[in-house]
Amino acid sequence: MTSKQRMRLALATATAGALGLALAPASPASAKAPAAECPRVLACDWVPAAYQQTGDPADKESYGNYDLSDRPDTNRVKYIVLHDTEETYATTLKIFQDPARAASAHYVVRSADGHVTQMVKTKDVAWQAGNWYLNSDSIGIEQEGYATAGATWFTPAMYRSTAALVRYLAAKYDIPLDRRHILGHDNVPPTTAGGTPAMHWDPGPYWDWDHFMSLLGRPAEPTGRPGSQLVTVAPEFRRNLQAFRDCEKNTDLPAQPSSAVPLYTQPSTAAPLFADPGLHPPGQAGTNCAGDWGSKISADQQAVVAERRPGWTGIWWYGQVAWFQTPAHTRTAVATAGYVVRPKPGLTDVPVYGTAYPSATDYPSDFTAPRVSVPLGYTIKAGQSYPGGDPTPTGYYYAPTIDSSYPYDHTYFPGSTRFLTVQIGHRIAFVKASDVEVVRVR
Template sequence: MPHWIALTLATGLLTAPTPQPGRQGDFAEAAREYGVPVSVLLGVSYLQSRWDDHAGQPSVSGGYGPMHLVDGGAAVPEGHHHDGDPRGDDARPMHLPTTPQSPAGSAEVPEDTLGEAARVSGIGAGRLRRDPAANIRGGAALLASYRGRPGGAPADWYDAVVRYAGSRGFADEVFALMRAGAARRTDDGSLVRLAAAPGAVPPARPMRKAASPAECPTSLDCEWMPAAFRKFGKKKDYGNHDRLNRPRRVDYIVIHDTEGSYAGVPSMVGNPRYVSWHYTIRSRDGHVAQHVRNRDIAWHAGNWDINSRSIGIEHEGYLARGGTWYTEAMYRSSARLVKHLASVYKVPLDRAHIIGHDNVPGTTPSTVPGMHEDPGPYWDWARYFALMDAPLKPAGKGESIIIRPDFDEHREHYTGCSSKRPARACPSQGSASVWLRTAPREDAPLVDDIGKRVGKDSTYSVYDHSARASTGQRFAVAGREGEWTAIWYLGQRAWFHNPPSAPTAIPAAGPLVTPVKDRVRVYGRAYPEKSAYAGSRSRFQRHVPLNYVIRRGQSYSTGLTLTGTYHRADSIHPARHDTVKGRLRYHQIQLGHRVMFVRAEDVRLVR
């Protein structure tokens, strides 16, 4: 324990005020004990954990408790997130290396703040992990050790906050939060408040040496970490993205998780034989790295049509590693980035355009089972859209609904979080998805996805979204019975529990499509008709229907109508690329958990 802290405690220099109850009192007591302004302590904790303990589970970056004390010794093996063909182009298939590039050593590896906090506070590491009050004390002691002396105005603690998480961007966001204030009920039932302090302004700091070339809003801590773009192999193949010499249309922003730590990102994105994405966001502080220019096509979604019209954002994390949690700092940075990109590219802020990797359709029936499931049911879509100033709100009493459970209170049963015991139930925590059943009762079987699990029943695994609808997705109502609501889902009625006392959906308005013939085929790509290729250097891309059909009397929400295009990119030189534009029109529909496409001539649009 630092000498000045011990002396302060021994002499009673810090007098105790009237104790406050619950977690609010834990913050007040820790702030008094170590001479940290309580607003600073609350601000740092909120940006890490939203003042929650998460039942002692670590975050995706190994942080524990309300103060997100990182256990630097708990190394997590790197995953291999991008299996299959992330490029997703039949005309130029891509096969990944058998094993991913091993992550190189990186200065980005977080410090062992749990060990540091144990040293300066005298509290054992085990207790810091499992006892939220002790964790708050450990975080306060760590901040105090960085500052070097107690007391002072919040602005005097700015450099200590920078050191705590490792970036100025994090510290700036902490002070912005202190100015705005916050209040919420934490996972122990306590009501915690951070009073707004409009005067909480960080100290003036020298201007940065050079502006970052990254395409980010100025308010974000953002760096340029370029992806590899060079030839390799005897056939002069190249990777790991396609550059364009003109602006491109962007219809989607695709949300991924890395299934690995941020430390492994430089080596993976820097490997021309691997894959690429546009941005990565670090968990502990929300730091952003851009790898591919937004005008260029990254190989991230497994569907070339979606890749050519999207921006991909990876978030440091693991879909199912013990049901771990994402930090508030990550959510806020990501929301700010997506809001900025949506404004630049005129992308609507809704779940038809801001999609997860798990919402991207397969290209052909053979690719559907292998399409990815991230970011999974533990990504809080409702909070994410609220941070983008686009909250999910009820709209009218139309023939559709938006899935919208209360994330904190909605605790569904999942399995698959433990690789050693995949049948074991995942730790209980908030969820953004609802289970879909064949009948309006809890014991009814889950609906099946004939494309994802061919010939097999759906499961409760976090890796199986066959029978799940996710927050923000809009579906056409197919029936109501008691506390249950049915939606049209993958060509069938699918029921979910939607009690008035704890609703899991809200009424919505918006266009629907309904078939004009009995069997309407569904596609994973919106490609042009054959005649559009006449005079082009591109070979006709066949229209391969997926496993699903929709029938008369069914309805599906649509969020995008477009004309088919195909961009041929088989050369490192953008001038040799070719874009085919057709006349065949498609509607994007929310068919199941994934979006898909139907030909406009096969359906009737109902507004």
């Protein structure tokens, strides 16, 4: 580190310390090559992702493929995001080593034998979720495979290795082992309403969530009274045969085991599929495209019952009622005890957010790049309830360049507004605690 760099770091540290802010290291140059952060049962190796500039050296914002941080001292790790690579294991490693690709994950899991490679330290922020807030507070795990061919690639060895890794990370960072914290990439919300169509949908409908959650020691089991307002979706993967369509390739996929259960606008298979209002204009039906997650609910996701009909259950979903089949003498869903959020008395519409950033007044007056949460296109209306109520970290990690040339660079700004996580639809979201009440149901 040059004397100029040391001076910049000292200035940044002093400024951040005076404001009660957390500052990450300015440079990895002196960092010793780490051992992989893994449970002993896994023989993980370490292959570092690229952290270097991609253009003019004077342009400090042109770099890849992750950001330095010092989590959890800067900001908490509260989520784990599971992906599939849509590439081979070897190609994925090459992509994350190429700074021009501007992408990374903390870990990559090989399909054939479940071998785990770590590429980004868990204290640092990988560029993996497509939502900077979730990036800042999550660990990303890429699994070798292709979403529309999941059954071919998602091997027993992969399930076991990923589960062992998730258990280890969840214990290390105190992450709840539920589907609002152990996420698929398809469960990550956009940061703005306009960003919804660009969000990813991996690992897709053929990832066996029920089996995976069982490996974590959290299988879908009845915990509530019969007729509970809260249910956990729990189809038997092998018998839940679904025929979706690969709309990106214009190909019908064969009927095969799936974690996904179709959602309809009415309690009838002749009714239109439910349409995520963030993906489809008003009046347009949802589709059976594998990537159209508004028209599906996945195994081990929870929902609040709005209405019941013989053989059908209606749930609150993206501000409306969506229906899925629950035939008698089957176990498509189980009664669950847990917490739900609903608008406080007197509120008719509660905004939903894709981030939990500070308010504008939480930032220093001389900070020129504050980021605040903006509402998504969904609201929680009076009379509706959604699973959740778990506090989520409120803050913004500012890291626009490869060094700390600006006093606030690589700084975490905590927020004073308290946000809670909710399962608004297939993707999680956040609400302000001041807007809702959290109620336990049995």
